[in-house]
Amino acid sequence: MSGPSVHLTIPPASLFKFPPAPLPETLPPPQRDYSFATPFNINPTVYNGLLSASVPLTFATIYATSVVLLNQINRRRGNQPWEFSKTRLFHLFVVAHNVLLAVYSAWTLTGMLGALSRSWPGFDAEGGPAEVADALCKLNGPRGFGSAATYNSTTSAWGVTDRLVKLGTGGIPDSSDVGRLWNEGLSFYGWLFYLSKFYEVVDTAIILAKGKRSSSLQTYHHAGAMMCMWAGIRYMAPPIWLFVVANSFIHTLMYTYFTLTALHVKVPWVIKRTLTTMQIAQFVIGASFAATHLFVSYNAPVSVPYSFIAGVSSAASSATSAVGSAATSVASATATANLNSWFKKLALRAVGEEGLAENVRNSQGERFGADAVKAPVNHAKEEIRYRTEYPVVSCIDTSGQSFAIWLNLMYLAPLTWLFVRFFIRSYTGMTSRRGRRPSTIHIIEKSGLDAARGVQRELDSLLKEAETSVAEKVIERGEEAASSAEAAVEAKRE
Structure with a gap:
């Protein structure tokens, strides 16, 4: 460039x-x-x-x-x-x-x-x-x-x-x-x-x-x-x-x-x-x-527009971090969850109460098991950014x-x-x-x-020669026109 x-x-x-x-x-x-x-x-x-x-x-x-x-x-x-x-x-x-x-x-x-x-x-x-x-x-x-x-x-x-x-x-x-x-x-x-x-x-x-x-x-x-x-x-x-x-x-x-x-x-x-x-x-x-x-x-x-996908890298990074954190949370929750909490979750799922089962907490008040893992949300979006170029201008x-x-x-x-x-x-x-x-x-x-x-x-x-020539023609035409007009008047009188 x-x-x-x-x-x-x-x-x-x-x-x-x-x-x-x-x-x-x-x-x-x-x-x-x-x-x-x-x-x-x-x-x-x-x-x-x-x-x-x-x-x-x-x-x-x-x-x-x-x-x-x-x-x-x-x-x-x-x-x-x-x-x-x-x-x-x-x-x-x-x-x-x-x-x-x-x-x-x-x-x-x-x-x-x-x-x-x-x-x-x-x-x-x-x-x-x-x-x-x-x-x-x-x-x-x-x-x-x-x-x-x-x-x-x-x-x-x-x-x-x-x-x-x-x-x-x-x-x-x-x-x-x-x-x-x-x-x-x-x-x-x-x-x-x-x-x-x-x-x-x-x-x-x-x-x-x-x-x-x-x-x-x-x-x-x-x-x-x-x-x-x-x-x-x-x-x-x-x-x-x-x-x-x-x-x-x-x-x-x-x-x-x-x-x-x-x-x-x-x-x-x-x-x-x-x-x-x-x-x-x-x-x-x-x-x-x-x-x-x-x-x-x-x-x-010149300001030239181009497309930029914002948030792709950050979304992927967030997803990786979220998965790692979720895995750690699962291990921790599993270790700390008491048997009562596990039996309660199983009993609720057995009778079809899936929503209530997801909200069962362990003794520390945390979700545990598979319910503790949540998929990260991808917030990537397209942006219009500008770069400067130098094209030839007339x-x-x-x-x-x-x-x-x-x-x-x-x-x-x-x-x-x-x-x-x-x-x-x-x-x-x-x-x-x-x-x-x-x-x-x-x-x-x-x-x-x-x-x-x-x-x-x-x-x-x-230019004087041209001017004189033009003036003489103009005057000559004027005199001719005057003579013609005078002759027409005389003819009309006769």
């Missing part, structure tokens, strides 16, 4: 299913007393209603279409700012918007770090890396290695492998369970972070109001982020916590920077450059971390969790590919220009910054 360890395995085919299975339903966050960490509770109906797939799909489609059209309108206007964007009220709105997102992002980051600290078993945990994997892979249930509540797609039911853990009402994980990421904060902060992606499109509205072109990279980023956050929370995918933590950290710095620039505070250019590099780096790290979950499995303790349990990971990978793939491509280009260029191999630190710093800029330029160029 192997102990706890971590393995890399090929994910089972059952995880690759589209559309993913609708079950299990997303578990709402527990209802808590109001505090700074949880200043309000979320209604379960509202919680699950806004996680309907139609919500992010509709919003993302309207957002992307609106940006494409407004970019074309701004270009036809010569990219001149709209009049309302020159007002003091608009300026105050921009400042307030950036302050709000900076503060909100910092609050989310604080809450998620608290949830992680309460769920983290530590690298010195008794189960080692396997216990760490268990804490990060299994989001539901109480704290403890092997105590998680997991969903079984085959039986379509939640289950536990620790006999001391019980499910809550309705056969779902108990909302009062503590020590795992979902109840400790991911269900609450993750859902709000998902909704914040809808509000973040105000960034694009501000850019368009100033008459500028909103980059295709920004449109792709905002639309993709809301879809990825939706999938991660809807299907309770384990790696989504990193997206919330990393993105809230970057946004805390980014919107603080935007606030300072809106207030006309001069910020060194290197800070902006560093923020851009950090954003691209989070894509690479996030994609790698999410993909790993598909291939990770580990040994976790990190990912449902096709929905797998779908959320694949959606994130497809979203991040273009950014990751371009980053690596530019990283290699930058490295090769630096070596040839200098004629000698630069230091590793300088390579990483310079190549990372060049890659960040290159990614933005190339992806923006590719």
Whole structure:
């Protein structure tokens, strides 16, 4: 029987299913007393209603279409700012918007770090890396290695492998369970972070109001982020916590920077450059971390029942002792029984009074003869006992969790590919220009910054062409429809 360890395995085919299975339903966050960490509770109906797939799909489609059209309108206007964007009220709105997102992002980051600290078993945990994997892979249930509540797609039911853990009402994980990421904060902060992606499109509205072109990279980023956050929370995918933590950290710095620039505070250019590099780096790290979950499995303790026949040995021992004691009693009784007692017993049996004969006592008040021997009673019975085994457990349990990971990978793939491509280009260029191999630190710093800029330029160029093509077709179709309508009106008049 192997102990706890971590393995890399090929994910089972059952995880690759589209559309993913609708079950299990997303578990709402527990209802808590109001505090700074949880200043309000979320209604379960509202919680699950806004996680309907139609919500992010509709919003993302309207957002992307609106940006494409407004970019074309701004270009036809010569990219001149709209009049309302020159007002003091608009300026105050921009400042307030950036302050709000900076503060909100910092609050989310604080809450998620608290949830992680309460769920983290530590690298010195008794189960080692396997216990760490268990804490990060299994989001539901109480704290403890092997105590998680997991969903079984085959039986379509939640289950536990620790006999001391019980499910809550309705056969779902108990909302009062503590020590795992979902109840400790991911269900609450993750859902709000998902909704914040809808509000973040105000960034694009501000850019368009100033008459500028909103980059295709920004449109792709905002639309993709809301879809990825939706999938991660809807299907309770384990790696989504990193997206919330990393993105809230970057946004805390980014919107603080935007606030300072809106207030006309001069910020060194290197800070902006560093923020851009950090954003691209989070894509690479996030994609790698999410993909790993598909291939990770580990040994976790499971309580396995088995039958145990209790009392067999003790019953046999008792029977042996009883027979020995009875034999001794017979000898003693026989020796001490007087003739009167014997004759009385015989006389009673002669007339058929067997019951009275059995109760005849000798002069010491004891039964004697064969009546002194009594067969021992066997009290043996079957018991259910438990032993701990360590079967291999997959990190990912449902096709929905797998779908959320694949959606994130497809979203991040273009950014990751371009980053690596530019990283290699930058490295090769630096070596040839200098004629000698630069230091590793300088390579990483310079190549990372060049890659960040290159990614933005190339992806923006590719998406700009697609955006322009789509906008021209939309406008062309609109003009054709208008001409057709006008021709129909003229024909009707004639």
